[in-house]
Amino acid sequence: MSSDINLLIKTDVKLLKQQKRLKIFRIIAVGFLVLVLLVSTSIYLLNRRLSSSSIKKDQDSLLNQMLTVRKRQAKLTTINNRINNASDLLKKRVDTHKIVNTLLGKMPDGISVDSLEFAGKTISIKISSDSLRSVDELINNLIGMGRKKEIINALTLDSLDVTEATGKYLVSIKASLI
């Protein structure tokens, strides 16, 4: 018979192994429990520290102080709002004065403006003159403006009449604006 076959000893080893396993299992269980408790407590303490009331107090104090300058804040907001809108408006509005002024500036001597109509992108001018040379100069001036794309985009000579009684030249011009 072999002396290795000892069932009693084998059982003890198995039992010891199991007890060791159980011990490890218990340690893990207790360790986890302690760890979770520690983590949980730490987080709770951290949360409490973070949600301290000092910030809330500061906020309330600042809010109270802000109340005393609300009127100024409203004025400043209004000014900034008006500035933005006025700035956009000034960029967008058509400078009628400049347009009419430029056209009148191109009128040579001896030309009188009988009528001027401006609406949207069109301007119509009726002029009269004793001299055909002045009329020619005016038309050339306006053609020059159109070529240089200075205010005028397109130019149409609607009519050129002569009144025999007064000897005046009557010219009607229509211009499209840029």
Place this chain on the structure above:
Amino acid sequence: MNNITHENISANTLRFLYSRYKDFIVPFFVILAVFMLFVKVVVPQIQDLFNEYKEQEETGQTLSNMQNNLNLLRSINDSTLDSQLAIVSAALPIDKDFSSVLHAISSASSLVGVSLGNFSFSVGSLSKIEDNSKFPSFSLNLTLNGSVYKVNDFIGKIKQTLPLSEVTKVSVQENSSTIAIDFYYKPLPRLKYDDSLLINPISAKGLSLINELSTFNIPEVPSSDLAPSATPSSNPFF
């Protein structure tokens, strides 16, 4: 019979397993409970902690902005602010300010030296707030007695007069002309105080615009202009 044997075997197996592993049951349930505790309590706590931290950061930023806003507003001079507000409000009134418009026209005409004829307003709906368009306006048709040069001078003067306006139509005939002027206004948006946002001071561009607008002709509107006058006025409107 077969069933009874199976039940006996199962019961025996369970009994055997219980007797063999009974010492593991308590630690097993402890681990399970700890795991559940971790999932149900600790994880939400960690999430709360991060949320709290984020909230703290946001609150800190808000406090910093509030402090900056407070410093900015305290540093502003009231009289300067009032004069700036007066200029920009004269440039772009918050509603249809007929009184200012009439004073502007009267002032421009007297400065240029043209006499005014008939005029008509297109008021629009009085009940509806017309703030849908970016630049709401109301139109004024005006008859002027003067040459084309005088009319153009008037157009130039009204352009440099507050409230801001735009001449949209000009019809100049011999010694009598008609012009259409759009006078702009802009209702104020509802003011909302959000203290978490920084208040912008008036920008350099804004200050330059205020300076530019202050050079415009700003007709003074007397407080008593609605009171009936006993003596005939030189102002054609009053």
